[in-house]
Amino acid sequence: MNRLASPISPTFTKLLEEFFGPYILQQRSLSPRTIASYRDTFVLMLKYAETDRLLPAYKFRITDLSAQFLADFLEYLEKQRNNSVRSRNTRLAAIRSFLKFAARRDLPNIAIIEQALAVPMKRFDRQMVGFLPRELMLAVIDATTDTWIGQRDRLMLTLMFNTGARVSEVTGLRASDVIISSCSSIRLNGKGRKLRSLPLWKTTAKAIQQWLKLNPQINADSPLLPTKDGTPMTRANVTRRLAVAVNAASIKHPQLNAQRVSPHTIRHTTAMCLLQSGSDPCEIALWLGHESPSTTHMYVEADLAMKDKALARLEEPTIKQQRYKPPKGIMEFLQSL
Numbered sequence: 001m002n003r004l005a006s007p008i009s010p011t012f013t014k015l016l017e018e019f020f021g022p023y024i025l026q027q028r029s030l031s032p033r034t035i036a037s038y039r040d041t042f043v044l045m046l047k048y049a050e051t052d053r054l055l056p057a058y059k060f061r062i063t064d065l066s067a068q069f070l071a072d073f074l075e076y077l078e079k080q081r082n083n084s085v086r087s088r089n090t091r092l093a094a095i096r097s098f099l100k101f102a103a104r105r106d107l108p109n110i111a112i113i114e115q116a117l118a119v120p121m122k123r124f125d126r127q128m129v130g131f132l133p134r135e136l137m138l139a140v141i142d143a144t145t146d147t148w149i150g151q152r153d154r155l156m157l158t159l160m161f162n163t164g165a166r167v168s169e170v171t172g173l174r175a176s177d178v179i180i181s182s183c184s185s186i187r188l189n190g191k192g193r194k195l196r197s198l199p200l201w202k203t204t205a206k207a208i209q210q211w212l213k214l215n216p217q218i219n220a221d222s223p224l225l226p227t228k229d230g231t232p233m234t235r236a237n238v239t240r241r242l243a244v245a246v247n248a249a250s251i252k253h254p255q256l257n258a259q260r261v262s263p264h265t266i267r268h269t270t271a272m273c274l275l276q277s278g279s280d281p282c283e284i285a286l287w288l289g290h291e292s293p294s295t296t297h298m299y300v301e302a303d304l305a306m307k308d309k310a311l312a313r314l315e316e317p318t319i320k321q322q323r324y325k326p327p328k329g330i331m332e333f334l335q336s337l
Contacts (some may be wrong), residue, residue, distance in 0.1 A: 009108045012062050016042065019101050033168070041094040044081075062106055062136050067115040070095065074119070084134045085124035094123060095109050130260065131268040136253055137161055140261070143248035148214075149228075153241045155211050156225050156233075160263065162204045163188065164270030164288050171233045175212065176220040180205055190289040198287065238263050 010018075023031045026039070046057040052072075070092075077083040077091060096117060103113045106315050132140070137169040141161065141223060162168055169188040177187040184205035200208075202254040212218055242263055252254040259265075267288065274284050284290075 009062070009106050012065075015062060015096070015102050015105060015128070018100050018105070022099075031191075033191075037090065038094040038097070042098075044077070044091070045073055048076055049072070052076065062109050063103060063179070063262050064113055065095075065099070065116055067119055070116050070119050074122075074223045078221055085122050090097055090123045092119065094126065105166075130261070130265050131272045132261065132265060134251070134269075134273055136256060137266070137269050138244050138274075139249045139253050140242075140256075143245045149241075151211065151214070152225055154247060156241070157266070158204050158207055158244060159186070159225075160266045161178055161270055162201055164267045164274075166190065166267065166289075167235050167238050170225065170263075171238060172233065173224040175218050175222055175224050178208055178224065180209060184208075188289070196289050215313050235263075242266075251312065276314045 010079065020039070022286075024035060025163055030038075041256065041322040046060060047070075049055040050057060050062055053064075053069075066201050074088050074092060078085070082093075099117050100112050103110055103117070106113065141154060141157045144157070156170060161171075163186060165188055169190055171188070173191050177189075178200075179185050179187075184200040184202070186200055187195060187197050188224070189195055208224075210223075217230070218224070218226070222230070225231055225233055227237065239262065242261065246256055252258045271288060274287060276283070279287075
């Protein structure tokens, strides 16, 4: 009587090659940013295994990726690399995606894989969103100089405030993404390769026209906001130029010194301005390219002005203040000490 041959476990290297090859590139068609994040996660994990467990990458097996190893690696990210809980969870999500893939191809080790999959995401306190009042945001935009770089920075900050774009969306803008007409708009390439078009203020559209007239070398495929070398700006470029504008604006508006202003702060500022103007949270979610309207609720939570208006609609009760009188037994006890 013939017995069925037991399945042979593929090597960890083979699984990882298939995961990053046909699976996420062809079948799932993940974005380059997501693939890069996954890659960095496994580079960190294998380096940790080599330094902490003296286990070189070529000897690493799927059975080494146990629940305890994974928990230790995540703790290493937080305690030694000082990663935030959010970053820790992002790394865990990448490893989970790989483990789910491996579970369907390595049946002999399914128990170990399932135990590793049971390592939970970590809860964390969500901080209140930081944003700038409209007048301070305009002050930062107006603080830019009249040099070539200053004009580019002014257009960059104006576009960020107009659209609420992420840094990656701004740095990825091409001249062909802008449509100048009676109803001018701009096309943003968001997270997960989600495209969305947003209308532009007339002043923003005019600023883009003037910028393109000043820079005739910018063609349809060129970056709309290039460096002096004609290459796209990086995240670091945007952060640094924003810091310059904020420092200049803080001379007239010293309250800016007490705030941490990042490129994402401008995105929050756009959302808050939309909310305060009466826009529905669902509309704001579409504007910002959020996956779910529930993400927009954090702006409602941060807006004290709206909460104050809501409180004003609630009739204030008349409460008679009374002086507290402790029981005689307590007074007698204290006086006897």
